Amino acid sequence: MAHPLASIRVWILDARRSDPGVAIWSSLAFLLFAAACGTSGGGGANPDGGTGAAAGSSIAGGSAGSAGAGSGAAATTGGGSPLPTAQLQITPPDGTTAWTGADIELSLYDPAGIVAEAWLEQLKAKAFLETWPERAPVAFQAETLAEAPPNYKVVHLIPAAPLDGRWYVAGVNSGLPSAIRFYTPLEDGTNGVRFRGDSHPIVRDVQFCLKAGIGMKLLVDFSEPLTLGVAPEKLVALTVGGTSAPCTSYDQRPDALYFTCDALSPTAKVNVSVTADAASATGAPLQSGSWSIDIAALANGSCRVFSPPF
Numbered sequence: 001m002a003h004p005l006a007s008i009r010v011w012i013l014d015a016r017r018s019d020p021g022v023a024i025w026s027s028l029a030f031l032l033f034a035a036a037c038g039t040s041g042g043g044g045a046n047p048d049g050g051t052g053a054a055a056g057s058s059i060a061g062g063s064a065g066s067a068g069a070g071s072g073a074a075a076t077t078g079g080g081s082p083l084p085t086a087q088l089q090i091t092p093p094d095g096t097t098a099w100t101g102a103d104i105e106l107s108l109y110d111p112a113g114i115v116a117e118a119w120l121e122q123l124k125a126k127a128f129l130e131t132w133p134e135r136a137p138v139a140f141q142a143e144t145l146a147e148a149p150p151n152y153k154v155v156h157l158i159p160a161a162p163l164d165g166r167w168y169v170a171g172v173n174s175g176l177p178s179a180i181r182f183y184t185p186l187e188d189g190t191n192g193v194r195f196r197g198d199s200h201p202i203v204r205d206v207q208f209c210l211k212a213g214i215g216m217k218l219l220v221d222f223s224e225p226l227t228l229g230v231a232p233e234k235l236v237a238l239t240v241g242g243t244s245a246p247c248t249s250y251d252q253r254p255d256a257l258y259f260t261c262d263a264l265s266p267t268a269k270v271n272v273s274v275t276a277d278a279a280s281a282t283g284a285p286l287q288s289g290s291w292s293i294d295i296a297a298l299a300n301g302s303c304r305v306f307s308p309p310f
Contacts, residue, residue: 084112165198209303216264225254
């Protein structure tokens with residue numbers, strides 16, 4: 001069984017990928033906002049501060065809610081009166097690989113204390129674990145964590161047998177109370193996350209973040225920690241409008257690279273390429289790739305996020 005504090009790992013995993021300059025101010029803003037509103041910063045799709053563009057999804061029927069993306073804020077009635085909500089967070093984050101020896105967690109951030117025991121039973125009944133993309137059911141057991149962190153209710157999904165070296169999807173089907181919100185559904189509307197238990201490193205997402213002065217920041221997130229065989233500028237290449245655009249590395253983490261690129265702009269059409277010159281702890285090479293991206297077409301925000309297809 002995972003440690004009781006494991007249910008807050010979504011926020012930690014995302015925060016460690018944050019641009020260091022933005023992360024400090026984002027953390028201060030999060031603390032001030034949480035103190036004022038009792039909200040969670042843990043489910044946003046964008047680890048560099050959040051786009052704030054997508055609306056919350058009610059798992060009752062998958063409709064767009066009125067709360068801001070990843071905020072965990074209360075929805076409002078027609079007259080503007082706040083209605084408390086609970087935010088569903090799923091661990092591991094979508095696109096994670098090498099997720100071994102840990103349970104899958106469905107965590108409800110519930111600062112208002114509205115989640116009753118009956119809701120947890122519904123959460124367990126609606127939970128699913130399937131192969132991806134075939135969506136074949138996988139046997140599992142759902143257990144409630146008796147001593148969850150403050151303001152959290154946590155359900156663990158424990159596979160009945162060790163998972164194979166392939167993609168899976170875990171999540172919750174529709175039909176839960178409308179006050180439960182999930183802010184990062186998959187493109188097909190599934191309330192879930194995709195992951196692998198074996199080492200299979202890929203680019204998890206590419207982010208284009210605003211900065212002072214000319215250009216933008218380029219963040220490349222990986223699905224698991226890697227050791228680079230070349231310099232970051234050799235691993236990641238950028239072209240803007242068909243012309244090579246050099247970038248400068250300003251930070252490097254085991255699972256993320258950070259660049260400043262003078263040629264980037266919020267309206268640029270770019271190509272981002274990644275070579276296979278990096279490897280996981282088991283020696284598995286990074287899956288190379290090249291993606292054409294229209295930055296203006298991505299969700300607006302301080303960072304615009306592109307997620308390559310698996």
